[in-house]
Amino acid sequence: MKGTVYIYRKAHFSASHRLFDPALTDEQNAEIFGGCSNPNGHGHNYYIEVCVAGVTDPATGFVVDLKAVKQIMQERFLAMVDHKNLNADVDFLRGVNPTTENIAIAAFRQIAPHIPAGKLYSVRIYETENNYAEYRGDHS
Amino acid sequence: MKGTVYIYRKAHFSASHRLFDPALTDEQNAEIFGGCSNPNGHGHNYYIEVCVAGVTDPATGFVVDLKAVKQIMQERFLAMVDHKNLNADVDFLRGVNPTTENIAIAAFRQIAPHIPAGKLYSVRIYETENNYAEYRGDHS
Amino acid sequence: MKGTVYIYRKAHFSASHRLFDPALTDEQNAEIFGGCSNPNGHGHNYYIEVCVAGVTDPATGFVVDLKAVKQIMQERFLAMVDHKNLNADVDFLRGVNPTTENIAIAAFRQIAPHIPAGKLYSVRIYETENNYAEYRGDHS
Amino acid sequence: MKGTVYIYRKAHFSASHRLFDPALTDEQNAEIFGGCSNPNGHGHNYYIEVCVAGVTDPATGFVVDLKAVKQIMQERFLAMVDHKNLNADVDFLRGVNPTTENIAIAAFRQIAPHIPAGKLYSVRIYETENNYAEYRGDHS
Amino acid sequence: MKGTVYIYRKAHFSASHRLFDPALTDEQNAEIFGGCSNPNGHGHNYYIEVCVAGVTDPATGFVVDLKAVKQIMQERFLAMVDHKNLNADVDFLRGVNPTTENIAIAAFRQIAPHIPAGKLYSVRIYETENNYAEYRGDHS
Amino acid sequence: MKGTVYIYRKAHFSASHRLFDPALTDEQNAEIFGGCSNPNGHGHNYYIEVCVAGVTDPATGFVVDLKAVKQIMQERFLAMVDHKNLNADVDFLRGVNPTTENIAIAAFRQIAPHIPAGKLYSVRIYETENNYAEYRGDHS
Numbered sequence: 001m002k003g004t005v006y007i008y009r010k011a012h013f014s015a016s017h018r019l020f021d022p023a024l025t026d027e028q029n030a031e032i033f034g035g036c037s038n039p040n041g042h043g044h045n046y047y048i049e050v051c052v053a054g055v056t057d058p059a060t061g062f063v064v065d066l067k068a069v070k071q072i073m074q075e076r077f078l079a080m081v082d083h084k085n086l087n088a089d090v091d092f093l094r095g096v097n098p099t100t101e102n103i104a105i106a107a108f109r110q111i112a113p114h115i116p117a118g119k120l121y122s123v124r125i126y127e128t129e130n131n132y133a134e135y136r137g138d139h140s
Numbered sequence: 141m142k143g144t145v146y147i148y149r150k151a152h153f154s155a156s157h158r159l160f161d162p163a164l165t166d167e168q169n170a171e172i173f174g175g176c177s178n179p180n181g182h183g184h185n186y187y188i189e190v191c192v193a194g195v196t197d198p199a200t201g202f203v204v205d206l207k208a209v210k211q212i213m214q215e216r217f218l219a220m221v222d223h224k225n226l227n228a229d230v231d232f233l234r235g236v237n238p239t240t241e242n243i244a245i246a247a248f249r250q251i252a253p254h255i256p257a258g259k260l261y262s263v264r265i266y267e268t269e270n271n272y273a274e275y276r277g278d279h280s
Numbered sequence: 281m282k283g284t285v286y287i288y289r290k291a292h293f294s295a296s297h298r299l300f301d302p303a304l305t306d307e308q309n310a311e312i313f314g315g316c317s318n319p320n321g322h323g324h325n326y327y328i329e330v331c332v333a334g335v336t337d338p339a340t341g342f343v344v345d346l347k348a349v350k351q352i353m354q355e356r357f358l359a360m361v362d363h364k365n366l367n368a369d370v371d372f373l374r375g376v377n378p379t380t381e382n383i384a385i386a387a388f389r390q391i392a393p394h395i396p397a398g399k400l401y402s403v404r405i406y407e408t409e410n411n412y413a414e415y416r417g418d419h420s
Numbered sequence: 421m422k423g424t425v426y427i428y429r430k431a432h433f434s435a436s437h438r439l440f441d442p443a444l445t446d447e448q449n450a451e452i453f454g455g456c457s458n459p460n461g462h463g464h465n466y467y468i469e470v471c472v473a474g475v476t477d478p479a480t481g482f483v484v485d486l487k488a489v490k491q492i493m494q495e496r497f498l499a500m501v502d503h504k505n506l507n508a509d510v511d512f513l514r515g516v517n518p519t520t521e522n523i524a525i526a527a528f529r530q531i532a533p534h535i536p537a538g539k540l541y542s543v544r545i546y547e548t549e550n551n552y553a554e555y556r557g558d559h560s
Numbered sequence: 561m562k563g564t565v566y567i568y569r570k571a572h573f574s575a576s577h578r579l580f581d582p583a584l585t586d587e588q589n590a591e592i593f594g595g596c597s598n599p600n601g602h603g604h605n606y607y608i609e610v611c612v613a614g615v616t617d618p619a620t621g622f623v624v625d626l627k628a629v630k631q632i633m634q635e636r637f638l639a640m641v642d643h644k645n646l647n648a649d650v651d652f653l654r655g656v657n658p659t660t661e662n663i664a665i666a667a668f669r670q671i672a673p674h675i676p677a678g679k680l681y682s683v684r685i686y687e688t689e690n691n692y693a694e695y696r697g698d699h700s
Numbered sequence: 701m702k703g704t705v706y707i708y709r710k711a712h713f714s715a716s717h718r719l720f721d722p723a724l725t726d727e728q729n730a731e732i733f734g735g736c737s738n739p740n741g742h743g744h745n746y747y748i749e750v751c752v753a754g755v756t757d758p759a760t761g762f763v764v765d766l767k768a769v770k771q772i773m774q775e776r777f778l779a780m781v782d783h784k785n786l787n788a789d790v791d792f793l794r795g796v797n798p799t800t801e802n803i804a805i806a807a808f809r810q811i812a813p814h815i816p817a818g819k820l821y822s823v824r825i826y827e828t829e830n831n832y833a834e835y836r837g838d839h840s
Contacts (some may be wrong), residue, residue, distance in 0.1 A: 003278050005241045010270040014548070016436030016463035016505075017635040025579055032620060034627055035503030042503040043436035043463005045548050056211070057684035059161055060172060061237035067174055083455030083462040085436075091145060101565045105616070128434070128465050131626060138563050145661045150690040154408070156296030156323035156365075175363030182363040183296035183323005183583035185408050196665070199581055200592060206691060207594055223315030223322040225296075232653055268294070268325050283558055285521045290550040301759055302801060312760060314767055339441055340452060341517035346551060347454055377761035381498070381705045385756070410710040418703055423838055425801045430830040476805070479721055480732060481797035486831060487734055574828070576716030576743035576785075595783030602783040603743005604714035604827050643742040645716075653715030688714070688745050 006053045006121060007063045009079055011073055013082040016043035017098040041085065044127050048077065054122040064119065072114045077107050100125050100133040108135045146193045146261060147203045151213055153222035156239040181225065184267050186245055190219065193261040204259065212254045217247050221254035240265050240273040248275045286333045286401060287343045291353055293362035296323035297378040321365065324407050328357065328387055333401040344399065352394045356386050380405050380413040388415045426473045426541060427483045431493055433502040436463035437518040461505065464547050468497065468527055473541040484539065492534045499525050520545050520553040528555045566613045566681060567623045571633055573642035576603035577658040601645060604687050608667055613681040614660065624679065632674045637667050660685050660693040668695045706753045707763045711773055716743035717798040718781035741785060744827050748777065748807055753821040764819065772814045777807050799831040800825050808835045822828060 018041040019033040020026075029037040036042070050073060054063045080090050086098035092110055096102050108123040126132040156182040158174040160166075169177040176182070190213060194203045220230050224265040226238035232250055236242050248263040298321040299313040300306075309317040316322070330353060334343045360370050368377035372390055376382050388403040406412040438461040439453040440446075447455040456462070464529035470493060477485045500510050512530055516522050528543040546552040578601040581591040589597040592617050610633060614623045640650050646658035652670055657661070668683040668684075686692040718741040719733040720726075727739040736742070754763045780790050786798035792810055796802050808823040816839060826832040 002280070004276065004280065005244060006193075006274040006276075007241060008272045010273075012548070014462045014464055019621075023619075032625075038503050038505070038509070040505030040508040041436045041461060041463070042434050042505065043461070043465075044434055045463075046467040056239075056241045060160070061162075061239035061242045063241055063273075065172075083458050085460030085462065086459070088460040089458070099616075099621035101567060101616045101623055102621045104565060105563075128432070132568045133623075134566040134568075136558045136564065136566075140562070140564065142700070143665075144696065144700065145664060146694040146696075148692045154322050154324055154410070156321045174700075178363050178365070178369070180365030180368040181296045181321060181323070182294050182365065183321070183325075184294055185323075185325040196659075196661045199583075201579075201659035203661055203664045205592075205695075223318050225318070225320030225322065228320040229318070250611060268292070282560070283525075283555065284560065285524060286554040286556075287521060288552050288554075299761070303759075312765075336519075336521045339443075341439070341519035341522045343521055343553075345452075379756075379761035381707060381756045381763055382761045384705060385703075412708045413763075414706040414708075416704065416706075420702070420704065422840070423802060423805075424836065424840065426834040427801060427837075428832045428834075475801075476801045479723075481719075481799035481802045482799055483833075485732075572828070574744055576741045585727050598783050598785070598789070600785030600788040601716045601741060601743070602714050602716055602785065603741070603745075605743075606744040643738050643743065645740030648740040649738070682839070688712070 003055050004053050005056055005063050006051050007053050007066065008049055008071065009066050009069050010047055010049040011070070011078060013046050013048065013078050014043065015046060015084050015086050016041045017086040017091045018042075019097055019099060021097065025111050041087070046081075046103075047124075047126040047132075048073065049109060049124040049126070051121040051123075052115060052119050054116075064116070069115070072111055076110045076114060080110075100127045100131060103134075104133040104135040108137060114135065143195050144193050145196055145203050146191050147206065148191050149209050149213065150187055150189040151210070151218060152256055153186050153188065153218050154183065155186060155224050155226050156181045157222050157226040158182075159237055159239060173271065181227070186221075186243075186268040187264075187272075188213065189245050189264040189266070190251060191254060191261040191263075192259050193258075194259050204214060204256070211256070216250045220250075224250055239274075240267045240271060244273040244275040248277060252277065281374065283335050284333050285336055285343050286331050287346065288329055288331050289346050289349050289353065290327055290329040291350070291358060293326050293328065293358050295326060295361050295364050295366050296321045297366040298322075299377055299379060301377065301388050321367070326361075326383075327404075327406040328353065329404040329406070330391060331401040331403075332395060332399050334396075344395070349395070352391055356390045356394060360390075380407045380411060381415075384413040384415040387418060392417065423475050423482050424472070424473050425476055427473050427486065428469055428471050429486050429489050429493065430467055430469040431490070431498060433466050433468065433498050435466060435501050435504050435506050436464065437463045438462075439517055439519060441517065461507070466501075466523075467544075467546040467552075468493065469544040469546070470531060471541040471543075472535060472539050474536075474539050480505040484536070490533055496530045496534060498527060500530075520547045520551060521555075524553040524555040532557065561670040563615050564602065564613050565616055565623050566611050568609055568611050569626050569629050569633065570607055570609040571630070571638060573606050573608065573638050574603065575606060575641050575644050575646050576601040577608075577646040578602070579657055579659060581657065601647070606641075607684075607692075608633065609684040609686070610671060611681040611683075612675060612679050614676075614679050624676070629675070632671055636670045638672060640670075660687045660691060661695075664693040664695040668697060672697065703755050704753050704758055705763050706751050707766065708749055708751050709766050709768065709769050710747055710749040711770070711778060713746050713748065713752050713778050714743065715746060715781050715784050715786050717786040718742075718743040719797055721797065739823060741787070746781075746803075747824075747826040748773065748825040749826070750811060751821040751823075752815060753814075754819050764816070769807060769815070772811055776810045780810075800827045800831060801835075804833040804835040808837060812837065 001019040019036040104125040159176040160169040244265040264274045299316040300309040384405040439456040440449040524545040579596040580589040664685040684694045719736040720729040804825040
């Protein structure tokens with residue numbers, strides 16, 4: 001769309017996880033997932049960054065009201081994952097290996113229905129400063 | 141273009157702003173813009189990040205001389221906004237609500253005429269570490 | 281005190297300010313305070329960092345409950361300065377030039393009475409990443 | 421000591437923890453420790469920062485060989501906590517509530533015996549960018 | 561590709577460089593490259609950020625095993641450039657002016673053959689926090 | 701002094717260096733200094749952070765005019781080290797191994813004579829985000 005502006009909002013959450021495939025032994029998991037398969041889990045200060053794209057509203061100068069985006073991120077994602085164990089405590093990650101990739105996909109699907117259609121451009125999950133994943137939706 | 145390189149330059153400025161629609165009352169503005177509509181204004185340490193895209197010059201190894209980009213950013217944007225009030229002091233924001241989106245659009249239009257045609261790829265304005273907007277020009 | 285632990289909590293606020301001495305002309309103020317004396321003000325994303333020092337409580341492992349410190353910082357300082365004009369909107373800065381130094385002194389005095397006696401070690405105010413001030417109380 | 425130089429080395433680790441007092445109920449723990457007492461734990465990207473103080477060696481220009489400090493931090497601390505559960509997996513935290521304060525004390529005691537006597541000045545543990553604790557030894 | 565996830569890995573290296581065109585005089589080089597043409601060189605803490613794009617493996621939840629990417633970055637790039645002089649010590653930069661642009665192109669070409677075909681999306685080189693370049697391959 | 705405020709100013713420079721003891725062989729230097737003794741040098745994005753301590757001036761609210769400190773840092777230190785080789789190009793480091801410690805000591809001595817007597821509290825040199833050194837003067 002001509003004159004598209006991309007607007008970003010970032011937020012923080014703390015969570016623990018363990019990466020493993022239940023079909024494999026602890027030894028096989030350790031070989032594939034390294035320290036990330038430690039049976040008692042470990043954790044991260046994660047960041048989520050949501051990008052909404054569109055043209056600005058002439059009256060407000062906003063693509064979207066970021067206060068509303070902040071509230072959606074809080075209610076549909078952060079409230080379920082902050083200070084939680086991603087393997088045990090999160091309904092929308094049930095049965096999913098909580099890799100950075102899968103958290104990004106799940107976060108996109110949690111948030112998209114509450115943003116005006118087609119405007120959610122991407123969701124990034126930072127596991128550390130040095131590792132992160134971005135998802136732009138099931139159709140791109 | 142084949143072999144495109146994207147080169148980025150970031151710079152800092154401090155400014156104050158107030159978000160409001162002059163057609164509304166203070167109460168209506170407070171409802172839409174929250175604390176950002178405080179009548180005496182508030183402020184930010186903004187960052188601007190300019191991206192220029194193209195192929196490298198075989199002699200210099202540069203897409204563009206970043207020293208020149210730095211000077212254009214200084215003369216066409218930073219000199220007008222640093223240590224200023226974005227509502228009162230900036231000609232190219234006159235009559236515009238100084239949202240992050242509108243600052244990004246205005247910055248792009250200030251800088252584009254001074255960069256070789258078609259090479260200015262994007263301008264980002266960071267209002268805080270957690271909120272920022274990107275504009276890629278009127279035709280994209 | 282033997283076995284002292286220093287515990288820190290950082291938080292963010294956005295505010296605008298103008299540095300000037302009302303006894304001087306605009307020209308004299310510009311000479312002393314530079315761009316910071318712009319009559320319409322400018323602004324910053326400030327950070328405040330509070331340090332509390334003491335021995336840990338054997339039951340909780342805490343020097344102090346940081347959730348309580350967070351609430352004191354919110355009620356006694358952030359609520360008065362976030363999204364405000366430090367020259368016009370803040371009672372405890374009335375008649376004070378809002379330099380980083382003076383904001384640090386004022387913040388220390390706002391917070392100290394609500395922390396167990398003698399335990400507030402220092403308050404830092406970051407005006408930008410590159411400029412900040414620390415105050416350790418009127419007696420040190 | 422005259423001419424003292426303070427030299428710092430920072431490193432990262434990921435771990436999970438749960439704050440709770442085993443003498444209390446889950447409800448009482450939730451009241452004191454908030455989200456940090458979630459029974460399945462949560463986690464952080466922690467940083468440890470070690471400071472060694474002394475005069476420089478005239479031949480090398482070093483207070484201490486930071487490569488040696490890096491190795492001590494690795495062998496005596498990081499190897500035991502990185503990608504671990506601080507409640508279940510770490511011998512030197514057995515029976516201790518893994519608050520930031522207690523991790524800093526434990527890290528100091530793990531590292532001090534391997535640094536030339538009296539030269540370990542402080543250990544900081546960053547739980548997040550906004551919360552951290554510093555310990556300077558049992559005698560200060 | 562539908563359902564593409566972009567996964568990023570960042571790493572650090574320290575190196576020195578001098579920018580200059582051997583066909584020019586020192587004075588001409590100083591005019592074009594400024595302080596960067598100082599004959600004895602200068603240096604940077606560079607960062608490289610590699611992005612791999614693809615769909616996730618249903619068993620592991622990975623687009624790619626980042627431990628493998630980390631090892632490829634180490635063996636094919638970091639081992640040759642960390643703590644080196646980019647003009648004198650690096651075979652794959654022989655005869656190339658070590659601008660940020662050219663380092664990004666060279667890093668992409670070093671790493672691409674070791675990543676599953678078509679999956680290496682981009683390589684970024686950060687020369688400083690404020691200057692960086694991105695390359696997405698010879699065909700885009 | 702009662703009511704002391706500590707005020708900090710940070711600035712950036714890029715430089716290359718090689719750590720070595722001229723009395724030793726390349727092999728011996730490699731053993732002591734590791735990659736830092738690479739004969740062609742390597743480099744860093746250094747930061748210098750200057751702290752001045754004192755009481756505030758009642759008229760200005762300043763401990764010291766940071767614009768003046770900025771100029772002293774520029775003229776007495778940054779102009780000599782930015783975009784330079786610390787082994788070859790810097791008079792005040794002649795004959796000194798350019799470790800982080802020694803750069804901090806030299807920077808303190810360069811700047812102290814130009815700050816009101818006794819007010820320069822400390823100088824920090826950051827070699828990377830993870831390694832830095834602080835000096836507080838020859839008498840402390």
